[in-house]
Amino acid sequence: MLVIREVIEMDEDALLVLKDLRKWYKIKKGMFGGTEFVRAVDGVSFSLRRGEAISLVGESGSGKTTLGRTILGLEHPTGGKIFFEGRDITEMKPKDMAWYRRQTGFVQQDPFGALPPFMTVMRILEEPLIINKIEKKERRERIYKALSEVRLTPVEDYLKKYPHMLSGGQQQRLVIARAIILNPKLIIADEPVSMLDASVRIEILTLLRELQRRHNLSIIYITHDLSTTRYFSEWIYVMYAGKIIEKGLTGELLKNPLHPYTKSLLQAIPDPDAKNRFVIREIPPGEPPSLVNPPSGCRFHPRCIYAKRGLCNVKEPPEFEVEKDHLVSCWLYADSEE
Amino acid sequence: MSGVFLEVKDLYMYYRTTMGSLKAVDGVSFSLDRGETLALIGESGCGKSSLAKSLIRLLPRNVEVFRGHIYLDGEDLMEMDEDQFRRTVQWQRISMVAQAALNSLNPVIRVGEQVAEPLIVHKGISKEEALKKAREAFSLVGIPDAFIDRYPFELSGGMRQRAIIAMALIMNPEIIILDEPTSALDVLTQANIMNLLKKIKAESSISFILITHDVGLSSELADKIAVMYAGQIVELNDAEGFYSSPLHPYSQKLMASVPTLRMDRTPEYIPGSPISLINPPEGCRFADRCQHKMPVCSKDPPLVHLGEERFVKCWLYAK
Numbered sequence: 271m272l273v274i275r276e277v278i279e280m281d282e283d284a285l286l287v288l289k290d291l292r293k294w295y296k297i298k299k300g301m302f303g304g305t306e307f308v309r310a311v312d313g314v315s316f317s318l319r320r321g322e323a324i325s326l327v328g329e330s331g332s333g334k335t336t337l338g339r340t341i342l343g344l345e346h347p348t349g350g351k352i353f354f355e356g357r358d359i360t361e362m363k364p365k366d367m368a369w370y371r372r373q374t375g376f377v378q379q380d381p382f383g384a385l386p387p388f389m390t391v392m393r394i395l396e397e398p399l400i401i402n403k404i405e406k407k408e409r410r411e412r413i414y415k416a417l418s419e420v421r422l423t424p425v426e427d428y429l430k431k432y433p434h435m436l437s438g439g440q441q442q443r444l445v446i447a448r449a450i451i452l453n454p455k456l457i458i459a460d461e462p463v464s465m466l467d468a469s470v471r472i473e474i475l476t477l478l479r480e481l482q483r484r485h486n487l488s489i490i491y492i493t494h495d496l497s498t499t500r501y502f503s504e505w506i507y508v509m510y511a512g513k514i515i516e517k518g519l520t521g522e523l524l525k526n527p528l529h530p531y532t533k534s535l536l537q538a539i540p541d542p543d544a545k546n547r548f549v550i551r552e553i554p555p556g557e558p559p560s561l562v563n564p565p566s567g568c569r570f571h572p573r574c575i576y577a578k579r580g581l582c583n584v585k586e587p588p589e590f591e592v593e594k595d596h597l598v599s600c601w602l603y604a605d606s607e608e
Numbered sequence: 609m610s611g612v613f614l615e616v617k618d619l620y621m622y623y624r625t626t627m628g629s630l631k632a633v634d635g636v637s638f639s640l641d642r643g644e645t646l647a648l649i650g651e652s653g654c655g656k657s658s659l660a661k662s663l664i665r666l667l668p669r670n671v672e673v674f675r676g677h678i679y680l681d682g683e684d685l686m687e688m689d690e691d692q693f694r695r696t697v698q699w700q701r702i703s704m705v706a707q708a709a710l711n712s713l714n715p716v717i718r719v720g721e722q723v724a725e726p727l728i729v730h731k732g733i734s735k736e737e738a739l740k741k742a743r744e745a746f747s748l749v750g751i752p753d754a755f756i757d758r759y760p761f762e763l764s765g766g767m768r769q770r771a772i773i774a775m776a777l778i779m780n781p782e783i784i785i786l787d788e789p790t791s792a793l794d795v796l797t798q799a800n801i802m803n804l805l806k807k808i809k810a811e812s813s814i815s816f817i818l819i820t821h822d823v824g825l826s827s828e829l830a831d832k833i834a835v836m837y838a839g840q841i842v843e844l845n846d847a848e849g850f851y852s853s854p855l856h857p858y859s860q861k862l863m864a865s866v867p868t869l870r871m872d873r874t875p876e877y878i879p880g881s882p883i884s885l886i887n888p889p890e891g892c893r894f895a896d897r898c899q900h901k902m903p904v905c906s907k908d909p910p911l912v913h914l915g916e917e918r919f920v921k922c923w924l925y926a927k
Contacts, residue, residue, distance in 0.1 A: 329794040329795060329796065330794055437881055439881075467651040467652055467821060468651070468821055468822070468823065468862070468865050468866065469651065469861070469862065469865040469877050469878040470877065471865075471867075471877075472865050472867065472875045472876065472877040473877035476877065494794065494795060495795075496795070496869060497824070497867040497868060497869050498867045500867060500868075500869065501867070501874055501875065524869060534796060535795055535796065536869060537799075538795045538796050538798065538799035539795060539799075539824065539869055540802075540824045540825060540827055540828050541824055541827075541866075541868040541869055541870050541871060542823045542824050542826075542827045542851045542863065542866055542868075543827050543851055544827060544846075544847035544848045544850070544851045544852070546827040546828050547645075547806065547827065547828060547829055547830065547831070547847065550803050550806060550807070551799050551802070551803055553796050553799045553800050553803065554796065555800075557764045557765075557766060557797065558794075
């Protein structure tokens with residue numbers, strides 16, 4: 271018996287709702303061959319509540335960064351809808367897009383690349399305030415507040431500095447300060463700590479978590495590293511080849527992963543243990559598929575040890591709700607009931 | 609098979625900079641047996657890559673100080689001149705998989721030829737013979753035979769990394785230095801490469817030096833661990849001891865900062881940042897970030913040996 275959950279229920283608390291979102295990039299194939307598409311994001315639906323954080327986990331090429339950029343309005347979707355506070359972002363006029371941009375903040379992977387090297391900390395933070403026509407006196411207040419929030423204090427010591435004078439962790443805190451300075455409701459953090467040292471990573475993630483709670487922010491934390499998701503998000507969504515294949519509450523998903531891909535991701539990550547060196551891990555062979563010609567049926571089937579011929583390679587699995595709030599797109603769970 | 613194979617003693621390597629000399633490797637000693645793997649862990653800028661470069665002597669021009677002893681099978685490599693070292697040791701007895709190695713393949717030469725090249729250059733073997741050897745190396749690292757004629761861009765990241773490991777293996781080295789060998793790879797590809805390295809380790813007597821900032825990853829291969837902080841090894845420990853109860857306060861903090869999937873504890877960060885390696889203060893270099901700081905920490909802490917293969921550079925353990 272199939273239990274397929276209605277993809278989106280319009281939740282009262284929902285800040286952001288995605289409906290069957292697609293982002294395909296057009297590529298030319300040879301001189302006479304027609305056009306083909308890279309299906310970077312291929313049918314993603316979910317809703318994000320106010321004050322909640324989602325970890326969007328996937329390997330490189332899974333489409334997680336494109337999904338983040340499309341949500342931010344930096345890419346125009348090929349299909350599907352994005353609703354923010356019930357308003358359709360995909361059909362918005364430029365004037366309203368300016369409003370939407372104020373509601374969202376972006377924290378990139380490489381803080382140094384994200385900061386203009388010739389501007390001081392003061393100038394970097396002032397820029398978005400000037401663009402949004404905020405008065406000089408208030409600008410100063412907001413800059414002080416943002417820098418204190420990310421603990422670049424005493425503020426006076428930092429205002430005149432240039433990005434290269436800051437450590438990697440401090441640079442990333444500055445990027446976060448810039449992301450929150452217009453009091454957004456949604457922050458998208460794309461691999462915010464992958465270029466930082468282990469000890470600094472935790473510091474930055476802890477800071478994001480504090481800001482989330484203090485300001486009731488919604489956060490989409492994009493990462494390839496499952497081990498950092500545990501303490502920093504309510505939900506984990508696992509992405510593979512342009513699709514979200516499993517969604518669950520963080521603790522539940524880590525304890526009881528359902529999708530064979532999620533299972534091997536968890537299996538692949540070592541916790542420090544002297545016994546690890548004697549263990550050969552069971553890892554699916556191969557690499558993530560091409561997004562130009564993704565495999566038919568379930569996109570993971572060529573690498574999956576459970577793949578059933580005639581089913582998994584033919585028909586795309588729908589989303590099954592195996593337990594409350596734990597959904598998986600895999601035929602193994604076709605018979606599970608709610 | 610047994611006995612100390614590599615012994616590094618009081619190794620110093622300073623860079624000349626406009627700000628003064630940068631003490632990247634500042635009095636490092638450790639030893640390694642045949643077939644054993646040492647993981648060198650620490651934060652970026654602690655000198656771990658500089659130590660690796662000192663061992664295989666791939667040093668930049670601005671080296672100011674380079675002294676100490678590196679005994680390989682009893683012979684002090686530091687006594688060798690550049691030419692002798694290059695002819696007999698570099699890439700032949702000690703080889704390396706460098707950081708960001710994915711970009712180190714030449715894009716216009718077939719991978720098979722690139723892997724075979726060191727044999728032709730260093731050993732004067734004919735091209736056919738060398739390609740045959742390359743084929744053997746490819747099968748050892750799990751690259752399909754057909755890939756030997758392909759160009760690097762035709763290979764996935766994981767396959768390229770395997771080719772680079774094949775290249776490090778082809779001269780039959782006794783020591784392979786792995787400098788962040790999987791940092792650019794995806795989680796599953798990384799696990800596959802670690803599986804491969806475990807297999808090579810089990811089936812050969814090659815010694816590995818694994819350099820990484822990832823404590824979890826280090827436990828995939830390490831028989832023993834050297835923790836580096838500000839140019840010095842502050843703890844040397846065996847895997848069993850280190851992963852269950854690290855000795856040095858820095859190691860303890862480092863371990864506590866590791867996010868874990870299975871253990872239920874909130875990771876903590878280490879407050880403060882490492883000191884500059886230009887004019888580091890006398891005394892313990894970690895003192896300012898250490899919760900156990902005592903007055904005596906302003907003096908250089910001794911190496912306290914706790915058993916044959918374990919030491920810690922910390923006043924807490926000094927009698």
